[in-house]
Structure formats: C-alpha cells, structure tokens
Amino acid sequence: xxxxxxxxxxxxxxxxxxxxxxxxxxxxxxxxxxxxxxxxxxxxxxxxxxxxxxxxxxxxxxxxxxxxxxxxxxxxxxxxxxxxxxxxxxxxxxxxxxxxxxxxxxxxxxxxxxxxxxxxxxxxxxxxxxxxxxxxxxxxxxxxxxxxxxxxxxxxxxxxxxxxxxxxxxxxxxxx
Numbered sequence: 590x591x592x593x594x595x596x597x598x599x600x601x602x603x604x605x606x607x608x609x610x611x612x613x614x615x616x617x618x619x620x621x622x623x624x625x626x627x628x629x630x631x632x633x634x635x636x637x638x639x640x641x642x643x644x645x646x647x648x649x650x651x652x653x654x655x656x657x658x659x660x661x662x663x664x665x666x667x668x669x670x671x672x673x674x675x676x677x678x679x680x681x682x683x684x685x686x687x688x689x690x691x692x693x694x695x696x697x698x699x700x701x702x703x704x705x706x707x708x709x710x711x712x713x714x715x716x717x718x719x720x721x722x723x724x725x726x727x728x729x730x731x732x733x734x735x736x737x738x739x740x741x742x743x744x745x746x747x748x749x750x751x752x753x754x755x756x757x758x759x760x761x762x763x764x765x
Contacts, residue, residue: 594675602689627690648673717735
C-alpha cells in the first residue's frame with residue numbers, strides 16, 4: 590500500500606467529513622483513556638507493529654496521535670497496515686481540538702505513564718540534589734541512580750520506574 594496522505598483537521602472540520610473516516614488513534618491505551626477524538630478507536634502502534642491488531646475495513650482510515658509526530662515517523666508502517674485509503678492527521682489530537690472537532694475527555698483517568706515517570710524522575714533528582722546540598726553529599730546518589738535508570742530505559746526500551754508506576758493503585762483499571 591502507498592504511504593498515507595496527510596490531511597489537516599481544518600479540512601475535516603470545514604467539510605464536516607469526520608464521519609467518513611475510521612478514526613484510529615495509535616497512542617497507548619493510557620494516553621487514549623485520558624483524551625481522544627470522539628469516535629476514535631485505540632489501536633496502539635505497538636499492537637500494529639506486532640500484528641496483534643487489525644484495522645477496521647470499509648472506510649478510509651485516519652491515523653492520529655497526540656501531535657502528529659508518531660504518525661509521521663511511522664507513516665510507512667501505517668501505510669502497510671491499511672487495506673484501503675490511509676490518511677495521517679497533521680498536528681494530531683492537538684490540531685483536532687484546535688479545529689473545534691469533538692473529543693472525549695476523562696480527567697479522572699490517571700496521567701499517562703511516561704508523564705508520571707517524568708514527574709517522578711524530576712522530583713527525585715531535585716530532592717536528591719537539595720538533600721545533598723543541605724544534609725549530606727551521600728544524597729547525590731539519588732539523582733545518580735535515577736540518571737542510570739533513565740539511561741538503561743533509553744538504551745533497552747525497558748523502564749523500571751514505568752513498570753513500578755504502572756502497578757500503583759491509581760493506574761489499575763477501575764471495576765465497572
């Protein structure tokens with residue numbers, strides 16, 4: 590299949606065409622739960638890569654992510670996965686919202702795991718530096734440990750802090 594065609598949210602809004610597409614959000618479920626385009630389905634990029642997910646058939650597929658970077662970076666993979674016409678939403682969900690198109694938002698859903706990792710890592714680094722300055726230089730080991738963990742995560746793709754945070758009670762699926 591050919592590479593998906595880029596389309597803007599303004600074009601979709603102007604022509605009231607959102608319903609002609611199968612909206613596919615390629616972000617991970619924790620990101621999708623927090624906010625997504627109305628009518629979109631979550632088919633994470635990881636599932637598309639592994640062949641675990643199948644795209645909807647019958648209508649052209651409009652791929653989106655948060656900012657448009659992930660769809661752009663993976664255009665070739667997305668083009669191979671789609672059987673009919675494929676489109677990439679320029680600017681992603683941010684552009685979708687800016688164009689006044691509807692979204693579904695759940696503010697009670699936890700922040701995305703990677704944002705939680707960033708908050709926790711930043712807090713630990715700041716705390717370790719402050720404690721090292723004020724109390725004892727041994728506390729500088731905290732930011733060193735966090736830095737080592739982030740390096741391992743970047744090199745291997747496995748993040749212990751993300752795993753730990755993912756197991757926290759606020760990140761567990763709620764019983765319905």
